[in-house]
Amino acid sequence: MGLFGLFSKKKKETLDEGLSKTKENVFAKITRAVAGKSKVDDEVLDELENVLVTSDVGVDTTLKIIKRIEERVARDKYVSTSELTGILRQEIASLLIENGSADGESFDIPADQKPYVIMVVGVNGVGKTTTIGKLANRFRQAGKSVVLGAADTFRAAAVEQLEIWSERVGVPIVKQQMGSDPASVAYDTVSSAVANGADVVIIDTAGRLHNKINLMNELTKIKRVMQKVIPDAPHEVLLVLDGSTGQNAFEQARQFTAATEVNALAVTKLDGTAKGGVVIGISDQFKIPVKYIGLGEGIDDLQVFRKKEFVDSLFGE
Numbered sequence: 001m002g003l004f005g006l007f008s009k010k011k012k013e014t015l016d017e018g019l020s021k022t023k024e025n026v027f028a029k030i031t032r033a034v035a036g037k038s039k040v041d042d043e044v045l046d047e048l049e050n051v052l053v054t055s056d057v058g059v060d061t062t063l064k065i066i067k068r069i070e071e072r073v074a075r076d077k078y079v080s081t082s083e084l085t086g087i088l089r090q091e092i093a094s095l096l097i098e099n100g101s102a103d104g105e106s107f108d109i110p111a112d113q114k115p116y117v118i119m120v121v122g123v124n125g126v127g128k129t130t131t132i133g134k135l136a137n138r139f140r141q142a143g144k145s146v147v148l149g150a151a152d153t154f155r156a157a158a159v160e161q162l163e164i165w166s167e168r169v170g171v172p173i174v175k176q177q178m179g180s181d182p183a184s185v186a187y188d189t190v191s192s193a194v195a196n197g198a199d200v201v202i203i204d205t206a207g208r209l210h211n212k213i214n215l216m217n218e219l220t221k222i223k224r225v226m227q228k229v230i231p232d233a234p235h236e237v238l239l240v241l242d243g244s245t246g247q248n249a250f251e252q253a254r255q256f257t258a259a260t261e262v263n264a265l266a267v268t269k270l271d272g273t274a275k276g277g278v279v280i281g282i283s284d285q286f287k288i289p290v291k292y293i294g295l296g297e298g299i300d301d302l303q304v305f306r307k308k309e310f311v312d313s314l315f316g317e
């Protein structure tokens with residue numbers, strides 16, 4: 001096996017491992033749903049609907065999937081229950097691929113936007129700062145120069161936490177003291193990146209403010225101030241969602257995308273939860289692409305979201 005095969009094998013295992021709780025949960029439920037049945041009939045489809053809804057895929061997406069499987073069963077006349085997971089895998093993958101944007105191919109950034117500015121948003125505790133650390137590491141590994149901006153000035157520990165990541169990854173950080181104006185930190189960060197010819201800027205933001213209106217106003221202000229340096233910044237507004245909260249992650253995606261211009265999603269904490277099905281629903285329901293998935297607390301536990309690979313892993317043997 002060549003080097004490439006070795007790497008892709010390792011990555012695949014990690015995805016399987018990361019999703020193991022969800023996999024076990026989905027399989028146990030499907031096994032129960034088809035117990036004592038040899039063919040896929042209305043009763044099995046009803047059970048399957050239940051399995052998907054209770055696996056956090058979400059009602060709308062579940063109905064689409066069931067409809068596709070119904071059509072398939074009607075077309076093929078006899079579908080045995082042993083074929084069910086294979087069919088699920090195919091139908092879910094094609095639903096996501098037809099409905100949404102293309103997969104992110106790698107941890108790459110457009111060459112014509114330099115520095116490429118990523119602003120990371122999301123409610124508190126979802127994994128923003130951790131995702132920034134992991135992302136910075138990936139970009140660095142890809143040979144890019146990265147600058148982090150500690151624009152979560154709401155609590156002292158937030159700046160320290162980003163600083164630890166900047167040391168771990170070996171990238172510079174721009175910060176001010178706690179309580180300072182986040183927009184001013186973002187301005188300094190972008191200015192420093194331009195002055196130093198950096199490739200990527202990643203701005204951390206607070207998830208918790210006195211209220212939601214304050215938070216949204218602050219994000220708007222951070223954007224506006226960065227635009228004084230780079231008119232089309234931020235190029236990416238990455239909304240981080242905690243996958244382990246299931247339907248709550250959906251709700252946050254709905255609220256944030258309505259209030260601010262998000263153009264990429266990251267779903268974290270898929271390890272250690274049985275609610276990984278939520279990524280399928282989010283990927284189907286939001287026109288905004290799921291770009292990254294978080295599979296652990298470690299520096300390497302971030303992957304580019306690839307639909308087919310994800311569905312194969314979730315419903316694979």
Ligand SMILES: Nc1nc2c(ncn2[C@@H]2O[C@H](COP(=O)(O)OP(=O)(O)OP(=O)(O)O)[C@@H](O)[C@H]2O)c(=O)[nH]1
Nearest residue numbers: 124125126127128129130207268269294295296297
């Ligand atoms: N298991 C697991 N834990 C994660 C993942 N991503 C983040 N975490 C953990 O979740 C906790 C919160 O992560 P943070 O990165 O601090 O979240 P945040 O959104 O920056 O939080 P605030 O700054 O409070 O808004 C930390 O303990 C992280 O280690 C993940 O993919 N898997």
Ligand SMILES: [Mg+2]
Nearest residue numbers: 128129152158
């Ligand atoms: Mg944070």
